[in-house]
Amino acid sequence: FNFQIDPMYLEVKNSYSNLYEKVEIVPLVGAPITPENDEISTEMPLPGALADYKLLFRSSKSFLSKEINRSFWPVLGGVSLIYIILIAILYLIYRNLEINGRLFKLQYDFINNLTHEFKTPVSVIKIAGNNIKSAQVLSDEERKMYGNILDQEADRLNNLMNKLLSFSQIENKTIKLNKEEVDLEEFTENLVASSRIKYADFKISTKIDVRTSMLADPVLLSSVFQNMIDNAYKYSKAGHKILDIAIQQNKKNFVITFKDEGIGIEKAEFNNIFKKFYRIKSQYNQQGSIGLGLAFCKEITEFIGGDITVKSQL
Incomplete structure (x- = not known):
């Protein structure tokens, strides 16, 4: 038996x-096939019984560009994603270092301020004690004066430790919350x-306007209350040490307002003044503060179910 295979009918x-956009079987010898202007072609002869034919691979330049772009963009997207992730990781590391540095500075300032707060009354107590010890005779007035000094500085230390x-x-x-009925006017x-x-x-x-x-x-x-009063006095200039305390009652809450004529607070500092250990840089805050006053007020207010805000005009 003889079999004849017509390659033109092969798929x-x-x-x-x-x-490759197109793959065709064409005669090995015959009229040359001229590719179009934007077409790239490659030939490969067939072996054995099909030796008189060849495979012709054709691809237009637009097809190749499309395929290259289709393969390139996912790779570019993956590389970009990795780059973004690396940038995000570097940012988080930088931010963490910045936060840790800021926290370290706050704690360092806190230790310095706390040391100063303890050192001042201790020094006064030591001086008063030395004066009492070295004095041969003390008058009643001197004894009373030194007694008052020792009491005041001991109270100062005690208040600081309690805070x-x-x-x-x-x-x-x-801490245990011991609630009871408080007469705000008397209080x-x-x-x-x-x-x-x-x-x-x-x-x-x-000015107290409450019903219950x-x-x-x-x-x-x-x-x-005491922290707010102390702050109002401390941050007011001489001759302008004025404080108005107003208490009002609405349907749900008591609104307590402390209004003074102090040096004021910049708007940019509103979110910082309630932070632990934070101190606003000013001539009124170079010493004698550990940055706990308003943070302490905020913690207490929220602990007893309230809220605290600040408004200021410079």
Whole structure:
């Protein structure tokens, strides 16, 4: 038997469709096939019984460009994604280092300020003690003066330690909240009276418009009031040490406002003043502060279910 195979009836499967647009079987000898202007072609002779024929691979330049782009963009996208991830990782590392550096500075400043806060009363107590020890005779007036000095500085140390302890307890939610009915008018007037004794040149006025008593922890509430009063005095210029305390009651809450005529706070500092250990750089804040006052007030206010905000005009 003799078999004749006509190659022109054979179907060629293009397994590399991303490389070759067309694959054809053409005679090895015959009229030459002229590729089009934008076409690239490759030939490959067939073996054996099909030796008189060849495979012709054709691809237009536009087809090749399209296939190259289709393969290139996913690679470019992958490389870009890796690049973005690396940039993000570097940014997170930088941000973490920056935050750690800022935290280290805050803690360093806190230790320095805390050391100064303890050092001042300790030095005063030591000087007063040495004077008492070295004096052969003390008059009643001198004895009373040194006694007052020792009491005041001991109270100062005690208040500082209590503030640090209370802040830690409130921050860790380990302090017990003892709520009771507080008569805000009587409560405020008592604090104002003691503050007027403490600050003789401080003009404090109150305006209290409430219908009921307030359910709160009087000790913690007193700490907030006292810190706000102390801050108002400390950050006001001589001759402008004025504080207005207003308390109003709406349907749901008590609104307590402390308004002074102090040096003011820049708007950019509004988000910082309630941070732990943070101190605004000013001539009024070079010493005597550990950066816990307003942070302490915020922690207490939120702990007892309230909120604290600031408004300022320079």
